[in-house]
Amino acid sequence: MTRVDDNFLVQQTLNGNKNAFRFLVLRYQKPIFKILGALIYDKQMVEEIAQEAFLRAYKSLSSFDPNLGASFSTWLFTIARNLAFNELDKRKIRKANDEKIFGSEELSTDGPDKDLESTQTNTVVRKAVGQLPKEFRMAVVLSCLEGHSISEIAQIEGCSEGTVKSRIFRGKQMLRGFLIPILGDGYGKNL
Amino acid sequence: MAKICEETQSLIAVGAELSSQGAEHAKSCGKCSLLLSEYQSLALLVSDSMDFEVPSGFADAVMNKIEMEEKSLQNDWLQKCVSTFERLMAIPQTQYLALGLGGAVSLLNLAKFVFFVLIPVQ
Structure with missing residues (x-):
């Protein structure tokens, strides 16, 4: 089955076909949850913000212009990212949230199996991602998800491509630094 | 380090798309292919760890919210006047x-x- 173009679905929605927007929600709900999950851990909050992001997108769909260069997904992810940051700022829980999710303690580097014995790999990786500065976190997660290009990430983050490259490079270096002592040098082979 | 290695590795490190020449090089060069597989594994690890489950019926909930919002917008005008x-x-x-x-x-x-x-x- 061929994938229906996003812009076609947007046009259909603007013409009053709500079912077309439903297709867009179904298409992007998973990536949105992943992106929001990288910023906030509270599942309830992730769901609320994801709903709000789709609602905002629906309400301002007429302002989305594919001719300006941004794809629908980039536009949607920008809305979700901004909502997440606004919400976290509003509730002033970012710091507490980080500590709640990822733990305020440093990752253990005592031995390759210590963290793995008590927690799953996903938790270890999430903790490591959570220890990245927030500006690096979003860039690294976006570059790892769904193969976003540098220019798309720059549009979502609202900064230059050079800044994005530097954030991804430094973020991934830091991540490797966190993960190699815990998962071992060949963590790739554990997959 | 050869110039092609330097260029390929800098692209791999930022997750940028490799040119066809770069991709060919990454296949044949031991160092570059190792780095590529390591970064691909890292990307997969991060992607998997962020796998938040979408609650069932999420799309329905979004569409209901949109429906409700539209209805309340219709009533809004009259309510504003009153x-x-x-x-x-x-x-x-x-x-x-x-x-x-x-x-x-x-x-x-x-x-x-x-x-x-x-x-x-x-």
Whole structure:
């Protein structure tokens, strides 16, 4: 089955076909949850913000212009990212949230199996991602998800491509630094 | 390090798309292919760890919210008119103005009745 173009679905929605927007929600709900999950851990909050992001997108769909260069997904992810940051700022829980999710303690580097014995790999990786500065976190997660290009990430983050490259490079270096002592040098082979 | 290695590795490190020449090189060069597989594994690890489960019926919930929002928007206009009128009428000056206007209209009607109905009959 061929994938229906996003812009076609947007046009259909603007013409009053709500079912077309439903297709867009179904298409992007998973990536949105992943992106929001990288910023906030509270599942309830992730769901609320994801709903709000789709609602905002629906309400301002007429302002989305594919001719300006941004794809629908980039536009949607920008809305979700901004909502997440606004919400976290509003509730002033970012710091507490980080500590709640990822733990305020440093990752253990005592031995390759210590963290793995008590927690799953996903938790270890999430903790490591959570220890990245927030500006690096979003860039690294976006570059790892769904193969976003540098220019798309720059549009979502609202900064230059050079800044994005530097954030991804430094973020991934830091991540490797966190993960190699815990998962071992060949963590790739554990997959 | 060869220039092609340097270029390929810098692209791999930022997750940028490799050119066809770079991709070919990454296949044949031991160092570059190792780095590529390591970064691909890292990307997969991060992607998997962020796998938040989408609650079932999420899309329905979004569509219901949109439906509700649209309905409330339709009612909004009428509600705004009523609430604006109520707010205006709570101000004493507006009440005096309304009373004055009402009085003026009544007097005008009375004058019309006297001059156009009663006097012509006499």
